[in-house]
Amino acid sequence: MEHRQLGRSGLQVPVLSLGTGTFGTSGDFFGKWGDTDVGQAIRLVDICLESGLNLFDTANVYSQGGSEEVLGQAIKGRRDKVLISTKATFQMGDGVNTVGSSRFHLIEACEASLKRLGTDHIDLYFMHGFDALTPVDETLRALDDLITAGKIRYIGCSNFSGWHVMKSLATSEKHGLARYVIYQGYYSLIGRDYEWELMPLGLDQGVGLMVWSPLGWGRLTGKIRRGQASKEGRIASGGAQGGPKVDDDYLYGVVDALDSVAAETGKTVAQVALNWLLQRPGVSNIVIGARNEEQLRQNLGAVGWNLTKQQVATLDAASARDRAYPYWHQLDFANRNPLPV
Template sequence: MEYRRLGASGLKVPALSFGAGTFGGRGPLFGAWGTTDAREARHLVDICLENGVTMFDTADVYSDGASEEVLGQAIKGRRDEVILSTKSGLPMGDGPNDAGSSRLRLIRACEDALRRLGTDYIDLFQLHAFDAGTPIEEVLSTLDGLVQAGKVRYLGVSNFAGWQLMKSLAIAERRNHQRYVAHQVYYSLLGRDYEWDLMPLGLDQGVGAVVWSPLGWGRLTGQVRRGQPLPAQSRLHRTADYGPPVQDDDLFRVVDVLDEIAQGTGRAIPQIALNWLLQRPTVSSVVIGARNEAQLRQNLGAVGWTLTPAQMARLDAASTRTAPYPHFPYHRQEGFARLNPPVVGSADRPAARSGGAGRHVPQNVR
C-alpha cells in the first residue's frame, strides 16, 4: 500500500482508506448502504489491515452513531494499528443545539465520538459541513482546544465551498490556531467539480483531499449498463435521490470507456475508476466502502499498478464537462490561460501553480 502525506501535515495515510458508512444500518439511507454488524466489521477490518489500509472513516450521523459504535468494537484491542477519522456537524436530533459547529455542540460531539469509538483520541476530526450560523473564530478556537487537550490529532472539513475553507484557513493562521489539513470531498469520473476551485486551493494551501463516493454514488461498479435496467440488488433504487445527480448520457459515456479499458487490461471497472483518482493532484486518500469481503477485495485491487497516460487521457476526455463561470475563459481563451494556468492542463495532467501562500502538498511518500 502506498502511503501519502495528508495535505501539508506530517501524517502519512494510506492511498486507500475504508469508509464505515455500511456499519450499523440504521435509517432509510444508511440501512440501504449496509447493515454490517460488529462480527462482520471485524472481519473487514482484518482484511484492510492485512493489505495496509489503516485509516477508517466514519461520522456521528452515520446510522445515528451506530457506525462509530460498530467500528469501535471492530478495532478493539488494536487501536494503535489504525488511524480513526470521524465527522460531526450534521443534525443528530431536533434540539436547537443538536446540529452545527458551536462550542457546545463540538465539544459534546467529540466526547460522544470518543465514547462510541472506545478511544481517548481521534486522529482526524472533521466538520461534516459549513455552519453559517456559528462564527468561524468560535469554531476554530474550539477545535484548537480539542487538539491542545489531546483529544484530537488533526483537523479537517468536508463539503466546504472554496471561500468557506479559505476564510477559515486565513483566520486560523491569523489567530495561530490549528489549520485544516484535509478536505473530504466528492470527486469521481462522474463529478469533477472539485477541480475548479477546491483543487487549486488544496495545492496552494496544503489541504489534502480525502475522496468520498469515488465510484459516483455506486454508478461505476460495472453493474449499471446502457440500455439495461438497474440490477435488482443495486442500492441506487433506494439511495439515488440522496447523492450527486448524473445525466445518463454522461454516465454511459464514461462507462463505455471504462469498459474498453477493462477489457484491455483485465482490471475491473471499479479498480480503473479508483486508479484514475489516485493519479489526480492533491488526493491524499480515496475512501472505499464495501458491504462484504468480495467487494472489499475487488476495490483493494485498485492499487499496485497504474493506468497509462493514454488511458488517463481517454478517461479525462470522456468525463470532461464545460467549466462553469468564471473558469471557462481560462480554458477557452489563450490570454486568460496565460495569466492563470489550470492545475489540470490541456492534456488533463497535473501542472505547476505558482503564487499564493506557498503551501504546497508534499510529494507522495511510500
C-alpha cells in the same frame, strides 16, 4: 499499500481508507447503504489491515452513532494499529444546540464520538459541513482546544465551498490556530466539479483531498451499462437518493470508456475508476466502501498498478464537461493562471 502525506501535515496515510457508512443496523437513509454488524465489521477490518489499509472513516450521523459504535467494537484491542476519522456538525438529537459547529456542540459531539468509538482520541476530525451561523473563529478555537486537550490530532473540513475553506485557513493563520489539513469531498469520473475551484485551492494552500463516493454513488461499479438497469447495489436499494443527478448519455459514455480501458488492463471498471482518481493532483486518500468481503477485495485491487498516460487521457476526454463561469473564462488565460493537470 502506498502512503501519502495528509495535506500539509506530517501524518502519512494509506491511499485507500475504508468508509464505514454501511456499519450499523439503522433503517434510516444510511441503512440503505448496508447493515454491517460487528462480526462482519471485524472481518472487513481484518482484511484491510492485512492489505496495509489502516485508516477507517466514519461520522456521528451515520446510523445516528451506530457506525461509530460498530467500528469501535471492530477495532477493540488494536486501536494502536489503526487511524480513525470521524465528523461532526450535522443534527444529532432534537435540541436546538445539537447541530452546527458551535463550541457547545463540537465539544459534546467529540466526547460522544470518543465514547462510541471506545477510544481516548480521534486521529482526524472533520467538520461535516459549513456552519454559517457560528463565527469561524469560534469553531476553530474549539477545535484547537480539543487538539490541545489531546482529544483530536488533525482537523479537516468536508462539503465546504472554496471561500468557506479559504476564510477558515485565513482565520487560523490570523489567530495562530490549528488549520484544516485535509478536505473530504465528492470527486469521481462523473463528478469533476471539485477540479474547478477546490483543487487549485488545495494545491495552493496545502490542503489534501480525501475523496468520498469515488464511484459516483455506485454508478461506476460496472453494474450499470447502456440499456441495462441495475438490479443490485446502492442505486437499486435507494442509497443514491440525494446524490447528484447524472445525465444518462453522459454516464453511459463514461462507462463505455471505462469498459474499454478495463479490457486493456485486465482490471474491473471500479478498479480503473479508482486508479484514475489516485493519479489526480492533490489526492491524499480515497474512501472506499464495501457491503461485503468480495467488494472490499475488488476495491483493494485498485492499487499497486497505474493507468498509462493514454488511458488517463481517454477517461479524461470521456468525462469532460463544460465549466460554469468564471471557470470556462479562465481556460483562456491558462498561461498566467495555470490549471491543475
